[in-house]
Structure formats: structure tokens, C-alpha cells
Amino acid sequence: MSKREANESELQSMNAKALEAALREAVDGEVRFDNTSRALYATDASNYRQIPIGVVLPKTTDTVVRTLEVCRRHGAPVVSRGGGTALCGQTCNAAVVIDHSKYLRGILAIDPEKRTARVQPGVVLDQLREETEKFHLTYGPDPATHTHNTFGGMIGNNSCGIHSVMAGRTADNVIEMEVITYDGVRMKVGATPEEELTRIIAAGGRRGEIYAGLRSLRDDYAELIRRRYPKIPRRVSGFNLDDLLPENGCNVARALVGTEGTCITVLEATVRLVHSPPARTLLVLGYPDVFSAADHVTELMAFEPVGLEGLDELLIHFMKKKKLHPEDVQLLPEGKGWLLVEFGGDTKKDADAKARRAMDKLGRQANPPSMKLFTDAKEEKMVWEVRESGLGATANVPGVPLGWPGWEDAAIPPEKLGPYLREFRALLDRHGLIASLYGHFGQGCIHCRISFDLFTHEGVANFMAFLDEATDMVARYGGSFSAEHGDGQSKAMYLEKMYGPELVEAFRRFKELWDPEWKMNPGKVVEPYRPDQNLRLGTDYNPWQPETRFRYPHDDGSLPRAVLRCVGVGKCRRDRDAFMCPSFLATLEEKHTTRGRARVLFEMFRGDFLSDRWQSAEVLDALKYCLSCKGCKTDCPVNVDMATYKAEFLYHHYRHRLRPLAAYSMGLIGIWGVIGGRFPALANFAGQTPGLRAITKAVAGIAQERSMPRFADESFTSWYKKTEHPAGEGRPVLLYPDLFNDCFFPETLKAALELLRRYGLRVIVPEKRPPAVRPPIDYGMLDYARKKILQAVDELHPYVRDGIPVLILEPSTAAVFRDELPELFPEHEDGKRVSALTFTVAEFMKNEGLVPPKLQGRILYHAHCHQKALLNPEAARELIGKMGLLLTEPQKGCCGMAGSFGFEKEKYQISMRIGELGLLPAVRDALPTDYIVADGFSCRTQILQSTSRKPMHLVELMLLALKLGNPA
Template identity: 30%
Template structure:
């Protein structure tokens, strides 16, 4: 069945049908190691759309694959058929009932979004996978998701009360517990539901003892079908059958969950151990204390986490080889203190050291992020072509056999000389493990098969399961028969045939699998010949190395291949800034993962045709859907530098097709800004004249609605020349950039006076604007000329150890990191190493006890917003440190995401509406504040335009505190 026929046939639905090859390639992979291009992708708007799609698929024998966030690790959400992505439109909360304690939702809602809403009512849905902020509840149902708190609260299956599902014939059915022989049971007789109930009963009742004896003796399980939870106490509950079924029996379109009261108190303790085996032996003793969470990370994860969190690195001793996260929760402080006291009483018996304990909610949240990011830290591991591969990564055993599981992993991996990582839910007997393999080598594929068989035999020998919470998918469906034995497996087959007789519902998963888990790997693709326009594999980029933990950058191909598809860039909860464009559009193509996948397929020899890189669709992907915030580099736990990949793609595109309309004016900003200053006041009149702006828009592509800052009659150079400086023994060089030079030179003079107040002579080397638009928007040759000019003039001072101080966060990022992308030499590296954000420089002075901290009182309550590039270079902590020193100043962080300005991005006509949409939640938050200060000039302008409120700059606060006006 052709994609064209499927697409034409589905045009009557109200949702979206994606049939272009580049769109389908984005959905060919998820967070697993696998890749299969679908025939079509549907984004339904309602239940009726799903019914139409399934009926069409049923008539034509086309597979249907339901998909949530695409964060699954076993390949459940990919396949050769029609993928139905629920996250675009079907993501609503239908009802919250706090009297009856339930919530009813559509399948596409992210767990993190649901958590945020339930918290308003002091309620929560306990299952909490590490991917909660970017996994959909439909996927949680499909895999019986669990999480850190399952040790106390149980898995998804324990909270499902009823489901609305669409069966393989397109019929909608409501499933919930029904008492056998009751009036409700009899009322359903004759209907499809009644027939299914009767058939299931006749299938399960004679096999109750077999099911009881053959199912794994574990705390959680997502292997096979959960027949052990369907029948009991004279009740048949079909809703439990669909949990962990991975969409192979039907598609969930509505779910009702039991919810619980949020615990009022928590305490989290970190316990250190000499090795993982020692830690595993302590689990039984700790589990007896009834903790609410009991998690483990090994030495490798600890080391990787150190590069991402200075706080974590400072807490955990360097010789710690294994950590347990032990949490107690309850409704009173006494209750949780009792738990921690009982834990302390057994520390000597279990040979553990207390690393840290905390009752503070924000501190606990930061510590938990380390555990939640264990997988992503693992995916950062770089060892030539070897990658951490998920195939038997989710084993679970009875808790008293956890030490056996650890010993088995060590024995099996050491037998083959494999490096590996271990972390997971120790309190449940569930560990996640990933050995490193190069899947392009046949000899390593053979070892994978042997490892899988060894682990399978070991886990089943102690009544364990190979799939605790990640499901079976392509990775483990082939092992289900081995876990349960043939009799139970045949029951699974009969259930599948009962609900999906034509085998269209996510086929090749769970039962009747064709092929093996060693097929359809996506890693290690062969690349087309490609001439890079930017420098890659840069050594010793100070900022990049600090962020990633690696001295050497990857090649372009490897950077693109680094994305493992976790979907963290699709987070909507503003826990991360990444990815602001996705937050604005809620489209896969707007996510870092989506755009990265398009690039990966374009680079592949057998991927997208080269001609696609000349299309308008491709131009939008690389220009419209990236604001160059760089937050992917730090928020993506694998530190995939999608922004740089987009800059590379733009450079290649512009070389062939020319720069898109509007960008050239910002690439040559010095030229046009200087003209604007020379023509004041006429230039300011024109730039605020609606008729002129419309004419300008048609000619230049700069949106007529975008407010321009007013040009200054006198530029910063003029004021600096006239300024009489006192003489000091220390010297600093000032890099002013565009805004101070042409718009607000007095701000620059305030900075000069702040630096002088701290005993520095300030020099102002000859300089151009930073050139960041050229470097990022597709003109690297122009960017290189600017970099050469600025580096030449700055190196003279940097080589003498003279610090270079920047006000604009973007200019300091450019000097620290982006210049190396076009000018990789020792001079650039010296300039990079000696460049500081203004706040960073002053904070460092304070650290060295050299800061003049004689600040005047500022008796105000304010909100503070951080420019994305402030966060990227880690200067946000320096801003907070300085503000904390100002007497009587009270502030809080306004964190509802990126403002959407993206430097030149928001000025371009094609981007303006989206830029305002990206910042909408921030604008609304600012409207509720009395006064807000931001760290960057571009954010100030954008937020003022979007909110209608006047903003200050954090440098203004410092000047005021110093009495500078």
C-alpha cells in the first residue's frame, strides 16, 4: 500500500496527515536503538479521527502504531505502517475529581504537565518514570511505566480505573472492572464487549493456577500481557489487559486514573558505597524500612554527573563508587524523621557512608535530577564507534536476589570485556544496564546475542523478568516465550488473536514477532560526502569542554548521531529552557530531536535526497525552527549541539541558495546601525513610521510590526573618548557589542564606572560587533572576517592576561565559543580563555575578595529573567550571587522559558509571529510582576514588546547599588 494512497484516503480527518518522506523520517525512530520508516503519520484531533484511521487500516490490512512522546527505549513506537501521534492535539485533561480522587485524560498529555496541574489540588499520580516531563500517559499505559517511587506506590497498572480503547475493527469500547455474573455483566451479553468478556473468562479461568505459578515473582513487570491482573475476586478487569500491551490489542484514547494526596513532607539521603555489589547487598535491609524511593547509580554515572552539576560534584567524595538515593515521605516531619533515624541505625550493618541528607524541596529536586538523567548521562559516553545499547537494559528480579543480578551483570560483561553502566530502581530489584557495542560489526552483534542469552537465563532462573517497566517492543518481544514458557505464551497468542485477529495493531511486538532484536539498528550510518563550512572536532574549547566534560568536540556526523532520541527537548513544563520553538509549536519538527533526525537522514547515504536541502521545507526546518538559544547544548543531558548543527546546515544552504530575506542586514549590523546613528532623528522617525516600515518589510523581509530600539545620536566610542579615567594598577578590556555602541552608550559608561569603582583601568580596543548573526545564520565567511578582526585586536591584551569583559551575553558566548567554529587557532583560544560576562567578572572578584561590595540599599521586590546565553555560559549563578549582596533587595527568578527573540530571529517577517508565540507564557508572567530585570539587551526589547511593560537590566541594578547614574 503506497504512502500516496494512504495519505489521500485519510484527508477527511480533521487532524494532520504527514506523508512527505522527511516527515516520516522524523518518526522512524524513538528513544530506542531501532529505526523503521513508517508509511504515514497521523496527528488526530479527536476520537473520531482515530476511529477513521483504524477502520481504514483494518480494511486495507495496514499496521497502526500508537505513539506518545517517543521516549520508549525498546522500539514500541515505530513500525512500517501508520503512526498515530497523540501529543500534538489529544493532550487534554478532561476531568479532575478531588472528592472521588480520579483524573480523566487524553493519551497525549505529558506526565509532567499532568503533575503540574494535579499539584494545584495537592494530588499526584504516583508512577514517575525518569522521562515524566516528556513522556505521554498513553505511553505509560502501553508499557506499565513505573519509576523511582514504585517501591512504595506501585506501577501504572495499579492506578488505571478505566479506559476507552479503539479495537482493530475501529469500534470504540469502554473497559473497566466488571463483576462476573452481575447485572452489568449480563447487560453486555451479545455486544462485542460481552463476547470479549466471556471469551476472556473462558480462557483465563481454567488457567488461573498456571498463571499464578508461571508469572515472574517480581514487584513490577511489563513483559508479555498482564493476565495475572485481569481476573480476581470474581471480577474481570479488561482495563488491566491493555496496560503493558503496547497498543497491540487496541488504542487507548481516554484514561481514568486513581490519584492520591501529595505527601506533605520528604527527606532524601545519599548513601555512598565502595562498589555496586556492596550496595546491592544492603537493599533488603533498607527496603524493610519502607522508604518511598530507593535508587542506585554506579561509578560511571557518578563521574558523568560531576561534569553536569557542580553542586553534586561538591557533595559526593571522589572515591564514591556507588550511590543509593533513599527517600522517606509522609504527612508530618516526625514521620519522615523517624524514617531517616531508622536508616541511620542500620548504616554500620550495611557498610554505607552518609553523603548528604536534605529536607529542602528545591535541593532534593536538584539531587533527583542526577538520578533522572542517568540514561542521558550514559548516552554521553564516547568511545570511538561504540555506543551504550539498550536490548536487555531492564531486568527485574525478586529484591532478595538483587546481589545475584549485580554479580551476573559483572560476570557476563567481564566475560566479553565489555564496558557498561548500571543504575536503576534497586528497591524494586530492577536495574537498568547498558554495555557499549559497535553495532556495525558482525562480531559484536554475535556477542550481543550471547550476552542476551546469558542474562535471560540468569534472570529467569530466579523467577525474574527481562522487562520491568520499559516494555518489550522490538528489543525483547522475542524473549517472552523464554520468560513464561510455551503454555503461557500460547495464552498470549490467543489474547492477541481475540482482540486483533488481523494483526494490524502494532504488529511484531509482544507475540508473533518476525526477525530478531538484532535488526533495524539506527546507529553508525554511512555518510554522504559533505564539505563542512564550520570547524568541527575542536580541541580545548573552554566553554564547550566545561559543558560536555570532553576536551575534544565531535565531528559533524558524530554530533548529529549523538542524539539518542529521548525526547527531552519536547518537555513543556519549563523545567528546561530547551527547546523554546517546540514549546511554541508542539510539533516534532520544531523539537531538537526532529530537526536533528532530518539532518541525520540527509547525511545518510541511503537517506533523503540531496535536492531536499534546496527546498522551502528544509529552509524552514533549519531557520524558522531554531532561535539559536544554545540551550540544547546544556539542557540536553547528552549535550547534543543542535544549534551548531543548524548553523552548519544554514551555511551550506546559504552557499547554494543565498541567505533568506532579512538576515543580511543583521549580518552587516555595524554598517546599517552606524547609518542609523548618523541620520538621527530622521532614522528614528522612519523606523517608527508604519508606512515606511511596510515598505521596508516588502523590500528587506524585516517585519513591520517589530519594534526597533532608537538609535543614539552619539555612539559609545564618542563617549568613551571623552571620558577621563583615573589611573589604576589593573587593566581590563571592554567589548561593547551592538546595543551599547549604537543604542544605549550611557549603559556602557555605567559599566566603565563600575569597573573603575573596582580599581580597573578600562581600555576599549578597536572592535566590530560580535558577528554572531553571521556565524549562526549562514554567512561563516563574513563571520570569520569579523572574528579575525576582533581576535587580532583583543589578543594583544588577552595575551598579557588582561581580562576581556562583555555586557551582552551573546557577545561573550561568541568570543568564548563561536569564534572557534570559524577561527580555530591559539590566538582565538587565548581570547576565549580570557573573556568574561560582566556578572561573571565581578563575581570572580568577590571570590578573590577584590570586589568593592559597598552597595547602597535597594528596597525593592523584583523578578529576574535570564537571557539564554547567560545560562549557557553559567553566568546565571554569578548574577544571583551579586544580587544577593545588595542590601534589602528581594528577588525571585521569573522562569517561564525563553522570550523568543533569538537575536535577529524575531525581526524576520517569517519568524515574528512564532517568536511572540514562543514568549507568550513569559510575557504573561512579566505582566504579573511589579518590576522585572533581565540580563540581556535583546530579551529586554522582546519582553517589553510582548508584555507592554518596561524592563530593566541587571547591570542597571549594580550601577544603582554603586550610586552610579
């Protein structure tokens, strides 16, 4: 029996409840053995799934130590985890997961003179880089997940990235680490000169025993290591035994980098910083195909770029199909294969000069590539977004089979890249597989997401056959199976092809020195599972297929299929400059990410772990703090639409059951709003009178800290009916009197009416106010919502059949007609017309070329989250720019109110924490002369109730400018 199999046998008899109790008593942190948490951590960004025993989120380094002590007493295996973005299955296991990412996020020291930094394992890469850039220093390796991946994960995987051409792998940039073994030996490791090595061994103890074993291992295999290790810049597969060689300083820290949590747990690390050229210039070269682009890599490396990336035509084709960064793609020069060559310098002039020297030499060739030099920082960023969108572009492509990892980061010597890619494409074709080719061409690393069929017996067999041939090919080219993602479970089985049986035995000995009990991430790298074991899908994947209210037209009509959109890349874990997920930004909880919620839904549909289907308490728990902001539908690289999935789940969960009070008070605001609009004095008496308002809020499930919105004394529709209005002779437009502006802020509708008339438009106002369509969706009242949406479409159809635009001031209402309406009724012809003709005023003005009036000053602008996610937020920004105002947008994501979310008593605190991330402090700090503008009712309410400022709607601002006599 192998050590892995022995561990699996021991797990069967483990008392998980006793382990949980012991951990709760011993550790300063969060101990979670509930099913929700276990579902959240059952997978990463890979093809693999293993239900963990439990999860610990340690608050201190000592907590990590105590966690290991308790786990050892109970014989429980452990796996360390950071951002959970691993693609090879190394951060999921049937073990206790130690998540370092929530609390162990400290940058302990930065020494600009020595060019070093000391970090805890949960520090996010960009968190450190933002601090070190103040000294024109950076941490060189920068994976595409740099906004949210942690140092612990980078050390575990030996990560690289775009700029490793100037700095090397993570192993090349780690100076020292403090680590702890499963049996509790805590030590600092780093370069170990021979005299120090002798001293450590002589001191004895467990540390001396380890170092003695390392010396013996090194001496036994030194010549074989020198001979068999590939001499390429991106050798990541296997263990770094070459770093133990005397000529490499016997660097134990670097030898442990890339061991994927199978040997030790990292407590902190001292890392090397490199000079960060403050100026960058991007040169993009177009070639007839990606193969000829690869042929010229070594030639371009001679110009000493700081980054050299490649893209193929298929990646761009996928991006166009998905309408992903369409303006960015247009910036590429002519070609069907591209190289992105970045040059750095101390000044922009220096960087430009390097690029121009390269262009000059390339231009003198017989068949020069097409060339485009980017000197504008904004355009450079747009082109880099094309490259960094590789994963999103190649996943869930319409009309293309689903793509999966499994063979996504092999590397070969850069000088052999062209021939390799031609042979690799032929291999894909032989196996009937589709994959775009892109990646770090300057170091011979190729990324691809391949259309493996992981659902059928034949497909899995083809997957295994492909891996067998692909590993043969890379070994023949003298390459590495992994160039930055590690081996984990997906490639480790093949390491003997690359290193031979003797060195694979050396890997085993290396692990056993550090982890003699084989409890550290068992089954990964050494004595690994096969690539077809523990599959998240596989031949036993047969998800429940319930009837749904939404139609999911882009996901084969299936919600389980829609949930598979989440590929686990973790972009929803960004904690700065992020749209999604607002609740994660406030809590740093995996449960509050789009990925986390998708994982729990996946388990619900799979049904073998979470088996309660629509009655699942775990899913309800995960969705509790989803704000339905729709940020994920745009910000997620694969467009996961959690707001829709939440509405669907809530519909079924509460069907034929009582809902929370807030659902009736705010989900049915369309009923109460009509009554309040007719009798505003009575409604305001109930909602504003001391004592009575507390009762009203309690009955309605509203937080006592909130003020009830005040009904206007007269609604816009009431005012409009009794006021004479000129018919007008211009182009007709319909001004949609949504409930919120009509009953609470009628001045916005009046301002829009006057503004549109000043532009010569004939403004039509419906005879009766259309129904409120957004609130019942957010509470999962989908039958009621469908009825109200069809009612609204029926009231609008006389206008849209004549091609009359529908202008809506409330973005969340406009978003219903543009997003939910086609998802609920994809074949409804009048519905299609309404969707096509629904606009915000800003969108309409942009489309019609209407020039806004001029206005001087500064504007603090907050677009509604549905406006940013589903509409066209650039239209408002362009109008503001043309007005001549200096624009500030202090918060990229939701304000925290999110419709009625921030009113609910259980959600008030998190709502305020979200608002305080940027928006509310910025409003308080704004000058009295600054204009505060927010188009969404909920956004204006959050600002109004949390600051001393009353925000305006954009139409009010433009009308003000006109009244001040400023011409367009």
C-alpha cells in the same frame, strides 16, 4: 508465512496517496504524509528505525475512531504514540502513526474523594500531578521522563518509576479504560466480576466474542499463569494475563496495560490516585561498591521508604567526565556505591523521624554505611538530579564507546539483587562491554546503557550473543526482561525463556482476540522482529561525511557523529519549566524539538530516505523555527547543539545561492550598523518615518508589526573618543564595545565604564569598535563570520596576551568567544586566550570577589538565553541576591526575540507566542517600582516593543544603586 510477514507483503501494494486523501477527507486533525513528518516519527528512543506510512495528529477522540476506520478500509497498520520515548522500538513502525500528544491532552475529571482521575492519552504525567498535588494526591508511577511522557505511553509500556515502591506499576493504578479495536469496537474495560462477564458474553456481538475468548483463554492457561509468572514487583515483560484470573477480578483494563499498542488504542483512562506525603526526607547511604549496596536493599525496604534508588561509581565517574551537575555529585557521602532512600510523612518532622530511625539501626551494625541525611529541599533536589541524569550521564561519555539501550531495565527479586549484579558485571566483562549500573533497587530493577557496537558485523553478533546470555541469566534468577520499558522489538524474541512456549502461544491468542487482522503495531511483542532487525544503525549504516566549517572537536570532527548525540529521551518535549525548545513550547510540534530536528538531520546524513543532502527541503523546514538559543546545548542531557548544526546546514544550503532578505539585512548588521552609527539621523529617518519605514521593513524582510530599533544620536565609541578619561591605576580590564550597545544603547556602556571605575579598575576601551560576530553565524554566513571572528581576535590579542580580562555587556557576543570560537578554531592560541579571558561583568565581579551595592525592592530579571546556556547565569543571580533584591525570573527559556529571529516577518507570530508564555505578561503585571532587568539586546528589545516598560542592563542597576548612595 507469519501474520507479520503477510502484513509486510500487503504494505508493498498499499496506495499511500489514496489513504492520505481518505484521511484528509474524514478526520478532524492534522494528516501528514510528507517526508519531514515521516522522518520525524521514523524512530523513538530505541535502536530501531522504521519509516511510517504517514502521521495523524487527531484533535478529538472521535478523530481517533475515524482514523482507524479509514486505515482499516485501506488495510493500513497503525501504531499509537505519545511522547515517543520508548526504548524498545514499540513506537516506531511501518504504519500510520497516531500521535495523541498534541491535542488529546485533557484532564477530564479529578475526584479527590474517590481518589481517581480521568485523562486522555496525551496528558503528560506532571500535568496531572500538578493538579492532584492540590489535594495531596498523586499518580504513583513516575518514570524519569515524568516531565514529558504521556499517559497513553505509560499505559502502553506499563511504566513504573522511582515511587512505584509505594504505588506499584501503571497496571496497578488503572481502574478503567475506554478503548477501541482496529475493527472499530469501542468499549469500556475494567474489573469484570463473573456475573458481569457472563452478561457481556451473553449479549453477543464483537464485544461478547472478545470476552468469551478471554474467559476461554484464562481457563485454559490459569494454572500455568499462576505457576510461571514471576512473583516480583516489577514483572512487565509479556502480557498481563494474570490480571484475567478470578482472584484478580478479571480486570481487562489491567490485562491490556503493557500491550504496547498491539491490541487496542486507548481513548481515555480512569486512574487511581494515592496519598502524596507532603513532606519528604532523603537519606543517602554510601557503600564500598554497588554490589554491597544491593545486598542491603531488602533490609532498607523494611523501613518502608517511598523511594529506594541505587547508583554505582561508574555513573558518578561519567558525570564528572561530562561535568554534569558537579555541585550535586559533591553532596554524596563517601563510597563507591550508593542507595538513595526517600521517606515520606505528613510533616517534615515525621519524614525526618523515619529516616533517623533507619540511621540509628544502621549505625549499630558492625560495618555501617556512610550516611548523609538531607533536610534542605534544594539539596535533596540536587541529589535526585544525579539519579535522574542517569541516561544523560551514560550517553556520549568522552573517551568511552557510545552506549545504547537494548538491555536497560531487567528486574529480579530484590533479595537476589547483589548476587545478580556481580554475575551481570562478569557477563559484561566477558563481552567486552561497559555499563554503569543504577536504577530502582528497591524493586530489583537495574538500568544500564551498554556500549554495544551496533556498527559492525562482529559488534552486532556480540550484541545478540550478550542478549542470549543475559536473558538466560534473568530467567534463571526468576526475573523479568523488562521492568518498565516493555518488550517492543528488543526483548520480545526471548519471552519463551521466561514463560515457556505455552504462555507465548497464549500471548498470541490474546492479541488475536483483540486484533484478528494483526494491524495494531505488528512485529512488536508477538511474532516480533529480531533485536538485530530494523536497526537505526547496523552494518548498512554508512552516513555521508561532508566537509564542514565547524570542527566538532568533541564529536570526532564529524557532524553526522554529533547528530548521533540525540538519544531520543525527549526532554526537549517538556511544556513547563523548560529552557528548550522555545518553538515547541509555543506549538507542541515534534518538528520543533531538538530531538525532531536531530532526527531529520540523521535521515539527511543516512541518505536512503532523505537524499537531497545540503539541499534538503525537509531539513530546512525542520530548522525554520529553531531560535539558535543554545538552550539544547545545556538543557539537553546529551548536549545536542542544534544552533551549531543549523548554522552549518544554512551555510551549505545557501552557498552560491541567494538567501532570504533577512539574512542580508540582519545577518550583515555589522555593515549596516556601522553606517547607521555614523549617520544615525539618516538611518532613523529610513526606519522611523511613516510610510518609508514600511518600505524599509519590507525590503529588509522585517515584520511590519515590529518597530525598527532606533540608533542613538551618538554612539558610545564616538562619545568616548572625544571625551577625556582618567588613565586610572588599578587592575586593567578591557570594556568591549559591541555593536548593539554601542550604536543602540550606549548608555549601558557608559554605565559599565563608570561602574568599573568606581571599583578602582583601569578600564581600557579599544580604539575602534570590534566587528559584529554573532549575526552572521545565526544565518549560516560562516565564511564571513570566521573572518570577523579572526578580526576580533586579532584586535584583542595585544590585551589577552597580557592576561587582561575582556568584559562584554552583550551575552550573545561573549558566547561567540566562549563557544563558537573554539568550535571553529580549536587550535588557535590567541583564540584560546580570548575564550579564557572573556567574561560578563557579573562573572568578573564574582571571580574577583567584588561586592555589589545594596538596593531594596523587587527585580524581574531575564537572562539572555546564551547567557543561561553558555556562560554563568548564576553569577548575575548571586550579585542580585547580594544586593538584597527580591528576584523573580518569569521565563526559564528564550524571550522569543532570539537575536533577529523575532524581527523576521515569517517568525513574528511565533516569537510573540514564546514571549507571552511568561515573560511579557509578568512585565506588564510588574509594579511601577519593580526593576525590569535584561542584559541581552534582543531581550530588552522584545520587552521594550511589547510592553510599556524600558528594561535596564544589570550594570545600569548597580550604578543606580551606587548613585543612590548605597555602599557595597
